[in-house]
Amino acid sequence: LKRKKISVIGAGFTGATTAFLLAQKELGDVVLVDIPEVENPTKGKALDMWEAAPIQGFDSYVIGTSNYEKTANSDLVIITAGVARKPGMSRDDLVQINQKVVKSVTKEIMKYSSDPTIIVLTNPVDAMTYVAYKESGLPKNKVMGQSGILDTARFRAFVAEELNVSVKDVTGFVLGGHGDTMVPLTRYSYVGGIPIETLISKQRLEEIVQRTRVGGGEIVNLLGNGSAYYAPSAALVEMAEAIIKDQRRILPTIAYLEGEYGFEDIYLGVPTLIGANGVEKIFELELTEEEKEALQKSAESVRNVMKALS
Numbered sequence: 001l002k003r004k005k006i007s008v009i010g011a012g013f014t015g016a017t018t019a020f021l022l023a024q025k026e027l028g029d030v031v032l033v034d035i036p037e038v039e040n041p042t043k044g045k046a047l048d049m050w051e052a053a054p055i056q057g058f059d060s061y062v063i064g065t066s067n068y069e070k071t072a073n074s075d076l077v078i079i080t081a082g083v084a085r086k087p088g089m090s091r092d093d094l095v096q097i098n099q100k101v102v103k104s105v106t107k108e109i110m111k112y113s114s115d116p117t118i119i120v121l122t123n124p125v126d127a128m129t130y131v132a133y134k135e136s137g138l139p140k141n142k143v144m145g146q147s148g149i150l151d152t153a154r155f156r157a158f159v160a161e162e163l164n165v166s167v168k169d170v171t172g173f174v175l176g177g178h179g180d181t182m183v184p185l186t187r188y189s190y191v192g193g194i195p196i197e198t199l200i201s202k203q204r205l206e207e208i209v210q211r212t213r214v215g216g217g218e219i220v221n222l223l224g225n226g227s228a229y230y231a232p233s234a235a236l237v238e239m240a241e242a243i244i245k246d247q248r249r250i251l252p253t254i255a256y257l258e259g260e261y262g263f264e265d266i267y268l269g270v271p272t273l274i275g276a277n278g279v280e281k282i283f284e285l286e287l288t289e290e291e292k293e294a295l296q297k298s299a300e301s302v303r304n305v306m307k308a309l310s
């Protein structure tokens with residue numbers, strides 16, 4: 001069996017961390033790509049990772065480059081290229097700059113790979129996933145964005161802390177766009193199969209949900225110069241693993257909607273089945289009036305960002 005090839009575009013904090021996790025998990029050979037101005041540091045990071053291989057015992061080969069020819073015939077492409085959010089900057093401020101980046105990166109990728117699956121992380125991620133979809137010309141199932149795994153991971157971490165239980169036993173559920181208008185569905189969240197709403201008071205749960213909503217901002221403020229990357233990288237790798245190993249995981253994904261939940265021609269976070277063919281299915285749930293309204297608001301905020309796209 002031939003090893004899979006995974007290209008990670010953007011060798012910054014998130015891209016480099018993602019590349020290292022992918023290699024450690026032996027999900028495939030990794031090509032780490034950044035702009036020519038930082039070609040040497042990119043090569044250096046990749047070489048440093050490869051030199052960890054004998055110690056950690058992984059056979060995934062890692063290279064760094066600014067030459068897209070090296071990405072030829074990628075099975076999977078992960079886009080983290082762009083500018084990260086600084087304190088005081090909203091995700092939406094990033095839209096113009098990152099649109100250009102995602103567009104050009106996708107164009108370069110498609111020159112050398114005819115049928116890759118693309119996962120986008122670059123923010124504002126719902127809109128940037130749409131940009132990659134349009135630019136790539138790939139079918140909708142092959143282009144997706146990451147946000148829900150990260151958002152639910154934050155929620156799960158806070159709940160595990162609150163109840164002093166294993167993170168493994170806590171599940172979370174989120175719909176909508178990434179950001180302050182995300183729609184966490186606590187009625188679909190469980191601790192060891194027990195509905196979370198029976199274990200945590202309504203008020204406390206609301207506080208945890210609110211902390212989850214602004215979880216990205218909490219990290220931005222603490223770091224002072226950049227945005228979260230450990231948990232985002234872990235989230236990307238969970239999606240990559242589901243695709244590479246055809247795990248058929250049920251994961252929250254930013255997927256292209258064509259009528260689902262009443263939305264058309266938009267990328268939004270929804271529960272999906274992720275396997276070898278990418279987004280193989282979107283699950284449509286019955287929503288309460290309140291949830292419908294929140295999702296509508298979330299979609300509107302994504303549309304507002306999309307208005308800034310040129």
Ligand code: APR
Nearest residue numbers: 010011012013014015034035080081082083084101122123
């Ligand atoms: N092609 C390739 N790489 C690019 C390009 C481009 N056109 N433009 C910028 N980059 C690279 C930068 O050179 C940098 O190395 O993208 C990398 C981004 O890395 P960081 O600045 O460290 O940002 P990071 O924290 O990794 O976040 C990346 O993920 O979570 C989102 O909001 C975040 O959009 C941001 C992205």
